[in-house]
Amino acid sequence: MNTQVEPTASVADVVKQVLALVLVIAGLAAFYYFSQYSLLYRVLAFLAVIILALGLVLTTEFGQGVWSFVMESRQEVRKVVWPTRQETFRTTLSVFAMVFAVGVILWLLDMFLFWGVRALTGQGG
Numbered sequence: 001m002n003t004q005v006e007p008t009a010s011v012a013d014v015v016k017q018v019l020a021l022v023l024v025i026a027g028l029a030a031f032y033y034f035s036q037y038s039l040l041y042r043v044l045a046f047l048a049v050i051i052l053a054l055g056l057v058l059t060t061e062f063g064q065g066v067w068s069f070v071m072e073s074r075q076e077v078r079k080v081v082w083p084t085r086q087e088t089f090r091t092t093l094s095v096f097a098m099v100f101a102v103g104v105i106l107w108l109l110d111m112f113l114f115w116g117v118r119a120l121t122g123q124g125g
Helices: 011-033 039-058 061-079 085-121
Strands: none
Touching: 011 039, 011 061, 039 061
16 A cells, blocks of 8 residues: 655645735736836835745745755755865866867767768769
8 A cells, every 4th residue: 555645735824825926926017017116116116025925935834844945955065075276177177178089089080981971972082
């Protein structure tokens, strides 16, 4: 018996998410409706609506899960050992050298195959 339990969101969480979506849509509509006002004011107002909607979504179980994921990701990024400038430079040079070498090899292969096809078909001069 393989039963999977799907997480169910509470009604309050669904209402909050729908309200946040309605806020964003209303903010976007207001941005264009009030086009006679300065662009700076409209952008600031729209950003305020976006922040309000994000704050509302973060109070839901889904939002808390996303926020937890973001915080755990930050911790993991801090654990990464980043290469030094010299290591990065050397790696970049080796990649360029390999790309150049493979390019030359493919060019030579193409040239010899083209020469062989011309010789077999009798189209060569």
